[in-house]
Amino acid sequence: MRIDYLVDHPNQMATVAAWHHAAFGHLDPSKTLTDRVHTLTTSMQRDALPLGLVAHAADGTALGCASLVLRTLTHPELGPWLSAVYVEPGHRGLGVASALAERAAGECARLGFPELYLFTPHHESLYRRLGWVSIDRTRINEIAAVVMKRWIRWR
Template sequence: MGIEIAYLADHPEYIQTCASWIYGLWGSQSGGTYERALSKFTDGANKEALPITFLALHDSKPAGTVSVWNTEASRPDLTPWLSALYVHPFHRNKGISLRLIERLIAEAYRLEIKELFLVTEKAKALYERFCWTEVEPMATPYGEATLMKKQLE
């Protein structure tokens, strides 16, 4: 399949690509700005401390992304977060999201993170495959969602 999961820090030429994907999918619909998305991914081009972003590459071209961020606007009291999971439509249904999630969880263990949080509108079953549990229902700018948590201890 030719899929590699890499640190965005090793491929900074794709920072703008990731920012465009995430701004286009979520930020543009929730009052965000492209500049804010760009800042998030610029900060996430890191390997040693949060935030950290991973990139799925298919034959050296960007196919998807996922990040672990310190905060999310929806619940700033909880930290850290699996955020911005995105797979380009050309590469969906190939297991890329699973590989991105696996890599992010492995990184959380490496960094000795004890728990992770996320919010999902439609992918609850995907995360349950990785033993995430529902914390509570919540509303987002995109509709009804589920706040989920993964214990890493």
């Protein structure tokens, strides 16, 4: 598996937008698929946020994605955020999400951020195993979620 910048795979933007819309659309139902494509367009870069990442199998098949953003749906005073981590169902349980989260932390270190945040309705234990700590509980569109933080080791 390799993880690349989304900017290096513009042909996969529609796939990533569709993943985001299907998996996370309930968190912000006001966003259309077109809105998500526009948002992803802003993440087509390597040296600033927002930044998109895509995981690929050896044969080039897209396995999953993640984004780094300055702000998200909750806690506007905090940032940056690991956002929209998604793995195709047939590739779950193989470490793709963990690899994406680790790469995102590395990108934050490279860009000089001392900490990284996320919120998750369902995967607190996964992120805890990766060194994240729970700092708050919140609701997003009536969905319970935990807010987590990870301190970044600069490289």
